[in-house]
Amino acid sequence: MASEDSISFPLPPPSYPTNKDGAQLYSSPPAYTFPQLFKIGRKQTFGPLVTTAALHSHLGLLRQFWNLRQAVESGQDARIPAFALAPEPELRWAWFVTLAVDRFERWVKGMRYNYAVDSSLPPIDVAMVWHAYLLNPGWYSEDTSRLSVLGSLMTQNGTLLKAMENDTYNAPPSQSRVDAWIKATSSPFDPFDSAAVTRNRTFACPRCRRDVEAPFITASGRGYAQQNFCTNCPSCSSTITKGGLGMLKFAQDIASPGRELAGTLYTPTDSKDRPRAARIKNAILQGTAFNGRRTCNTDLDSKTLEGREYENLIFNNCEGSLVKLRELVGKQMKGGGGRLLSRIMGAYTNDSIFSIDLVGAVLRQGSFIKKMQHLRWTEQGFFDGPDDEVVLQHCVARYHAFLDLIASSPGPFFVPTLDIDLAWHTHQLLARRYLNDTMSYVGRFVDHDDKVEEDHLSTSFDLTCRAWQSRFNVAYMHCGCPLPGDTLGQKLAAKVKRRSQQQPSFLLPPDHPDSIGATHPSDHNSVFAFHHSAKSAAARRKRAAKAERRRARDAANMEIGKLAREAHARGWGHQQAFLEPVPYYYGPGFGGCLAWYGGVDAGAVQGVPLGREGVQLAEAFVGAAPGAGLWDVEEEEASAGVEVEEAAAGAVEADVAGVDAWVDDVQRLVSVCFLLGFLY
Template sequence: MGPNSYGAPLEYPYPELFHVGRWPTSPLIDVAQLKGHLTLLREFASLKSTVDALEHNAGKACLDQMPEEKDRRWAWFIGRAVERFERWCKTLQIRDSEKRIENWLPPLDVIMVWHAYMLNPSWYREDCSRIHVLGILRELGRQFSDTLGTTIQYLFQKKPTDARITNWITKTSTAFDPLEAIVTTRPVRCPVCRTSLEAALMKEDGTGYLQQNFLLRCTTEECQGLNITKETLAVKKLAGDLVRESPKLRSFLAGTLRTSTLEIATARATKVKEAIMLAFELKGPVGKNDEDWRQAIMKNVNYSLDHLQKIMAPKVRGGDGRLIRRIFSAYTDDKMFSVDLVGATLRQSLFVAKMKNLRWTEHGFFDKKEDEVALKHAIARYHAFLDLMSSSPASFFVPTLDIDLVWHTHQMMGSKYDTHCLLLVRRLVDHDDKVEETKLSSAFDMTCRAWNTRFGYEYTHCGCPVPGETIGQKLSRLVINVTSAPYLLPPERDNLLAATHPSDHNAVYAFHRKSSKKDREKRRKKMSHREKREARNAERAQYHHDPAFLIPVPIYFQTPGGCISSSGSVVCNTANAGGASYAPGAGGCGAGGSCGSSASCGFGGGDGGGDGGGGGGDGGGGGGDGGGGDGGGGGSGGDGGGGCGGGGE
């Protein structure tokens, strides 16, 4: 299909069906929901800007403990937000879900933490199944996700209702405005004598609850100066779950209730706990209650997580120790959550920053229909990504930024996400919240190869204008022979083209590993070499970006299975009966029809040849210092937090 007789460009039609695995499906996420999610991310970005601009001399008591350095300040703010989130969760009641959302929705900082929690779907669903108040949270989450495609913009445009503010203050006894809330301590119960103590969140000597070297002494006569740390609190939490016996799911250990094919695997969880409790050191004292039993376990392991893990590990065999590591990853402090929500929220903040840098979070950025093409591209590519995961259950695939945005939005749909995954991918697809940088880099390279093998075209395409090129010239070079068919071009806005940059905001940098340090240094040298070469050729382009700058491909048109070929023509696959338009995974390309240009920014591979080419070349993954940097483990500048899909356990 070409341009009409007047030379007007074709509209971008939305595919009627996508194929994921064996099944055709209507779109799982729509443009309105993506816009709603971007509205939410815009509010998060605005909140961070406000916190960054705070001054100590603002005259607010709540800012007395605020660090000067911006990154530490943001971590401090998120730590307080997690405290406020937990305080709110503990007050939730069934009747809260019967209220209108504008009357119960918590403050923005709390929503931000909740959002990061949702984006760890396996842990979020399991915690909500095990813990009663979190089950109520999940019900409220359904209401919140329903607003993404409808009223979310109005919720944030209007001032909070009096009922909403009153509800929050009544439940938490803190101010609604996070910048007015004075949260400086946290109640901590001594693991031994159970005395309720107040732990300062921040202390000058670095021993506050939100700080790395947390230390609190219990001075009761029974404890005689016992040192309370995050580890002793975690041992108490795990020992409590070990001795808890009840028909409720709360009695199961965190990390044992969900598998890749079952939302609630009570039979497995029961067997795991029964096997663990056969350990001699964990047997309960005769005639004692659960509290005495818990105390006995803590003393037997000397309040040490390592000691407890050595006792439990031999009882949990199989899976190369993955299950026991999963269990212990949920026990790091005394919070009810199985996820480190401070770390998760920090990592998601870096994804938000990427969306902001792309300008996708700006008001009105996608108001025009032609601009919505970028979002439709993202949705189409996400369905292809799900299809790729369905084809290789054991593989670990890395999304690009546009795909990750849609994936995040889908995860916010709660039980709908689980249902879709089980039906289409045949397993519950988790979103790995943190991945070591080297693994992320190699996984992205594997994703590129798998995508090319399954769909017949490249996963990523270089979208950065080389020095001296305009964005229009770059696009013309990407799609050959398009001068007579401009409708085949991607959106002609350079800040849209960056959207398929690899999403590595879940990268975890292992600075203690010599191999990781060596890889980072190699990538730095490669990027330096490339920059010097480009500087010799011409001035650098005005639009700057991280390495491995990518654009979405293919563009779909309303032809049966049609997509762009490397020659610039439309390749039709007539095998799809009924006239429906199909996207990747449906056999979308006809024989020999690859989509888009074959020139690629290499990423995560070896030295490769030239500047790119199938994962070699410049731009390689996983760089950056201090959780940031220019390489990006998987490709977006060393961010940490959002996701890779992989096989089940």
């Protein structure tokens, strides 16, 4: 364990301010007691849903991913091709991740489930892609239910965590494991050996269906892994783009009886809502462009097209264009399709069997791994000391409270802190068990949305802070970021008496320096929306000004004794969340972790994984061209937080006078705070 002097957050937990009646809530944290049972909503667990041992294993896995990234970005491995050494390290990493996603797809198509963990585990680069896929549980659940080729993935609950418990990734691979990989993929096991010989991606031509090989990288910037991908079919000479490949994937799904369209099967209350998916597909099939019954000119008879003939009809009617496809599908859906249509379209931007852009997903998770590394939590032996287990226990306890907050609130958006996010990610690695746990305790499936515009994410985090304070009577974060408060909503809450000010002891920060920094907002992947740059820049300036006002408020409170000097000092030089994007920009996609149970409406538009220099690198390297016509949904997403905040402000001001008349008990008080107060 590292010494206290080397920790980034060496100050003790804060002394909390006094309440309105002058009684101090507590002056120093009590001895930490880790509960064995947790209350989530109206139910009590039979034990922790996530264990500290699982967090240990997950951190070890993240350490392996971090080491792999460092090895690639350093460019020191002699097996890295010369053309991949020319770009900046981050672009080299993006190229490597693209190869890893291709290898993951090959493994999935060729794998046979083996109950012996050691012999079924893929190489570390493929495990990294699988890990990112699991952290999109809504899409993961739907894809593994909808596509038979992915069905075996859902049976491997917790396989990656078991691998770390068994030290599988800390030792050379067994020969049986290497043989199983080569048999399934016909490629080298070692990712660097594979990178040395892998040059092309193979796919079917949308016109003639002959196999086509296209290089991942070309000097002209038209490689499969590059922004302006374009190639010609050597058999029929047709031009092939990512949009055309996505169009073919859609045609195959719509033409296949019994196969649901991507984005239509999962709902928050039913992960396999097949009747709903069938209704959506049938509505689309009523459109002329998708109707498989065709009249023959010779005898005025009709026949029903099937298979490739039907697929070709749909492809040609849509002119091989995603823009045309969106237009035609939208005509068959209520209100033009809205966010549901954007969710569907986002799954058809390329030929991948997966419904999400896994390259972007891996890069987004890389930001979280970097934060864990900066906290030093991924270091070997960092939590091996006898007094260090309390830090991970605090993570587990706060995660269960986070689920309780979601279960007891009608609000859809809650943003985790880093420690909660670690436990949340760990739970999601259990796949089917995560689905069952959230359905059982929360009452709905809790999706994990990591594509949220930074201003909306910031507003949602403020909402989370207020909801947490209102429900548990303890601050949500202690890292040094100024907390929201002393505003209209808080004044409203103070007007109504509570029956109890008791704080759950297990949510109070333990007397351990490593628990403090991890309560920072999990703002990894909060991205700047370049397609609305002026609006986004103005929102960022507004957030910076708000942060300064809060810091001034804290300074004043410290002078009058309402805030401990130690707590105020923790903010000196502390980087404010939601004011800088992470190093990767994703074009139309958004980043940031957020609890979302309205998954059927989430605008899951897949973005473009790019590099640190944003737009300039967008023109240069990695990415899948997004479906056109999707910007309206994202603009709505970007401004949603501001609109909710302004609407709630009017509601609060209108109802302050009569609030005492309709708040009778603690439960109604909490509802009022949720609906009116904690947005301010």
